[in-house]
Amino acid sequence: MTDHKDVLARDISAKSESMQAHLIAIRRDIHAHPELGFDTIRTAHIVEQELLRLGLTPKTGVGRTGVMVEIVGAHPGKTVLLRADMDALPIHEQTGLSFSSQYPGKMHACGHDIHTATMLGVAAIVPHYRAQLHGTLRLIFQPAEETPDSGAEAMIADGAADGVDLAITLHNKPELSAGEIGLTRGASTASSDEFDVVVHGKSTHAARPHMGTDPIIAAVNLVSQLQTIISRELDPANSAVLTIGHIHGGSTHNIISDSCLIQGTVRAKSPAARVHIEEAFKRICAGVALSLNVRVEVNYQRGVPPLMNDDALIDALEPILSHQFSKVIVAKPSASFGAEDFSLFTERAPGCQIHIGSGAPGRDDHLHNSDYQPDERSIHAGTQALARLAIDLLS
Secondary structure, X not given: OOOHHHHHHHHHHHHXXXXXXXXXXXXXXXXXXXXXXXXXXXXXXXXXXXXXXXXXXXXXXXXXXXXXXXXXXXXXXXXXXXXXXXXXXXXXXXXXXXXXXXXXXXXXXXXXXXXXXXXXXXXXXXXXXXXXXXXXEEXXXXXXXXXXXXXXXXXXXXXXXXXXXXXXXXXXEEEEEOOOEEOEEEEEEOOOEEEEEEEEOEOEEOOOHHHOEOHHHHHHHHHHHHHHHHHHHOOHHHOEXXXXXXXXXXXXXXXXXXXXXXXXXXXXXXXXXXXXXXXHHHHHHHHHHHXXXXXXXXXEEOOOOOEEEOHHHHHHHHHHHHHHHOOXXXXXXXXXXXXXXXXXXXXXXXXXXXXXXXXXXXXXXXXXXXXXXXXXXHHHHHXXXXXXXXXXXXX
């Protein structure tokens, strides 16, 4: 007797396979016309027109230039959100592909064109199963994932997260071969916070240091002590990164300056570590100010939180995806300290990030690279994965 799940797996795979040429054409069109931040107007229009062609009713202008559409099942139930991001990066493309960027200085070097095409495949498949769905599938196409001004935050402000019970996103991963699926336990990405610290001293001639207060000496001490937060205050198994990216003080050889600027970033893989680092950072700044007789002005800006994968959701997805792809898929820890604003959704509902292998044979690609060439077979794998999990989670 044929298992119903086997039939479903083959049916989803066949439907996805039949539309690959169309989805790849959409991907290449988007790739050739990359748009940054919230300026995803052309991309959003392509998404809107494709959703309308599929008989759906998209809502545009969500979070300024985002698109949202719902596929409502035949029965009441929970709401599952799936997100694809649409924006490109300010990178000049060097791939030489026939469909490479037509806009100098702009490129889809993070594969958001792949994500958008994949989610349009999901939008085409899931309505075929409306009769068995208990609840609503909400698909969102988000601008401005790559910018400090967050598209996720803007879409949430416009109601994209309202009533959501589960939130899931995908990301292509060139470290995995095309067709491979990756799940992560714990944090998928890190928080991303920034700081600007100004150490204020008192200017004087270099030959008379006793008549001033040297902010550069204080800044050097501060930089050294800040590193001990990571090396001596955090559990090594729950590590973080504190990086000084810019330091500037003084203007010439023989003058002790009035001030010294320090700028950098902090990334943590847990909410608790994030809080501890911020508190320790401010404590050390206050201590250096007192011990070296300077004034330390701290501007510590919180960015996006870590993207925490919900354990119960990962437990549910492992067998679903294993069945779809006829192989065992087991979640593993992530070593990434990148940041992802989908974490603003997973702060509001249990969620996770799924990695779709995009590594092409014979290549050693990495994201945010001017020669990034993901394997387009990842669209087929991603479409199957997201469509299957949506159907199962709502059945």
